[in-house]
Structure formats: structure tokens, C-alpha cells
Amino acid sequence: MLYVVQTALELGFMYALVAMGVSALVFLPAVRHLLAVESRAYELVMLWLDSIGLGLFTVVNKMAAKEDYTVRTDFFKAFKRDFKQSTALWLVLLLAGFAALTGLRTATAQDTPSTGILAAASFLLLVLAGCCGSWGFALLARFTYPGVLPVLADSGRMTLANLLPTVGNLAFLAWFPLLAKAAPAWFVYLLPLWLLIGGAGSALGMASLMRPAFAQLEKAGRKEEEPEEETDLKKI
Numbered sequence: 001m002l003y004v005v006q007t008a009l010e011l012g013f014m015y016a017l018v019a020m021g022v023s024a025l026v027f028l029p030a031v032r033h034l035l036a037v038e039s040r041a042y043e044l045v046m047l048w049l050d051s052i053g054l055g056l057f058t059v060v061n062k063m064a065a066k067e068d069y070t071v072r073t074d075f076f077k078a079f080k081r082d083f084k085q086s087t088a089l090w091l092v093l094l095l096a097g098f099a100a101l102t103g104l105r106t107a108t109a110q111d112t113p114s115t116g117i118l119a120a121a122s123f124l125l126l127v128l129a130g131c132c133g134s135w136g137f138a139l140l141a142r143f144t145y146p147g148v149l150p151v152l153a154d155s156g157r158m159t160l161a162n163l164l165p166t167v168g169n170l171a172f173l174a175w176f177p178l179l180a181k182a183a184p185a186w187f188v189y190l191l192p193l194w195l196l197i198g199g200a201g202s203a204l205g206m207a208s209l210m211r212p213a214f215a216q217l218e219k220a221g222r223k224e225e226e227p228e229e230e231t232d233l234k235k236i
Contacts, residue, residue, distance in 0.1 A: 051079045054086040057141035060207035061214070082140055088148040089140065093133045100126035127170070131159040134169040138210050143222050158213055165209035172202040172209075 055075035062069035103122030107115045135155035145151050159166050179186070 051083055051086050053090075053137045054082055054141050055079050056203055057138045057207065060203045061138060061142045061211075063204055064207035064211040065214075078141055085140060085145065085148055085151070086137065089133075089136050089151055092148065092152065093129050093136075096125055096129040100129060128159075130170055130173060131166050132156060134173060134206060135159055135166070135210070138207065138214075142214055143217065158210075162210070162213050165213065168209045169206050172206045175202070 055078045058078035059069055059071050059074050062074065100122045103118050103125070107119035107122060132152060132155040135158040136151050139145070139154050139158070140151050145154075179190075
């Protein structure tokens with residue numbers, strides 16, 4: 001029982017960091033004021049948000065596949081193994097998110113015939129970034145890729161081929177930022193319970209939704225990531 005609680009807390013904490021970073025992109029002033037985050041600490045979390053998300057998906061992917069896992073060990077292995085690729089993927093998503101949010105702010109500040117088109121295009125770009133981000137980090141955590149472009153291509157294909165899981169992923173990813181924006185008072189009171197159950201449940205829920213698609217890729221012969229220690233033992 002203690003191990004289950006510890007695992008839930010560790011996963012919840014990692015998911016909280018990811019959710020706070022995503023929410024800060026969308027609701028920057030409110031979230032920074034609510035959490036009283038110092039600028040340097042905030043920037044550090046945002047800089048390493050990609051690797052935190054990658055480690056989180058590495059663990060929950062194993063949980064969804066009913067494989068053996070260790071939260072801290074698997075997290076730090078993934079953090080070290082795919083740091084460059086996850087950073088490249090995160091920078092692409094940040095650029096897309098920044099462009100989308102800039103377009104939305106421009107559209108709301110102006111009243112021109114093209115405002116509706118700009119707002120719709122920016123919203124679609126933001127949704128696409130969220131879809132590709134959730135699938136992209138989960139794919140990178142599970143499978144071997146030579147670079148970031150194949151990850152983006154696969155995440156786009158997965159988004160289109162698995163619409164219901166994609167909608168579920170967006171719901172799991174967005175409910176935390178939306179709660180922080182819509183009801184900050186309730187958010188503060190529910191935070192301890194959420195850290196124990198909500199974060200871990202959301203992360204595992206996303207992995208469970210994506211698991212059937214990943215199982216098909218594994219049956220098709222897609223190469224999975226191999227832990228460095230296991231590879232070294234094989235050589236010995």
C-alpha cells in the first residue's frame with residue numbers, strides 16, 4: 001500500500017510540473033500569480049519540462065503495458081537517454097504554441113474581416129500542437145527514433161488515426177490548467193488530493209488510451225527503447 005501511494009505521489013508530482021508548464025503558456029499571468037513562482041525557478045521548470053514529460057511517459061507507458069517499472073530509475077534513464085531529442089521536440093511545440101497564442105491575441109485585439117479566419121487558424125494550430133505533443137512525447141518515450149522529424153510525422157499520423165484517444169488526451173492534459181483558471185479557490189483546496197490521485201490518474205489515463213495504438217506498432221516490429229544498463233549487461 002505504501003509503495004502504491006509513493007508511486008502515485010511521484011507520478012502526480014511529475015504530472016504537476018508538466019501541467020503547470022502547459023498552463024503557464026496559456027494562462028501565464030494568472031498561474032504565475034497563483035503559484036507565486038519566482039522567475040528563475042519558473043524558467044528552469046519550463047526549460048526542463050520536455051524531459052520531465054518524457055520521463056513521465058516512460059513510466060506510465062510501462063504501467064499501461066503491465067511491465068516492470070521503477071519510477072525514479074526509469075525517469076532518470078529517460079531524462080538522460082533522450083534529452084536532445086525531447087528538447088528539439090519541445091522547441092518545435094513551443095514555437096507552434098507561441099505562434100498560435102500570438103495569433104489568438106492579435107485576433108481578439110482587432111476587429112477586421114480577417115479576424116475570424118486568424119482566430120480559427122490559431123486555435124487549430126494550438127490544438128494540433130497539443131495533440132502532437134501528447135503523442136510525440138509518448139512515442140519518443142516508448143520507441144527509438146533517429147531524429148525529431150520522424151517523431152512529429154508519427155505523432156501526426158497517430159492523431160488522425162486515433163481521434164477518440166486524442167480527444168481523451170487533450171481532456172486529461174487540459175483539465176488542470178482550466179481548473180486553475182476557472183476556479184482558483186477550489187484548485188488550491190483540492191491540490192493535495194490531486195497530487196495524490198489526479199496527476200497520476202491523468203498520466204496513466206493518457207497512457208492507457210494510447211496503449212492499443214502502441215501495441216499495434218509493437219506487433220508491426222517497431223523497435224522499443226532499451227535501457228542503458230540492460231544493454232551493458234548484455235555486452236558483459
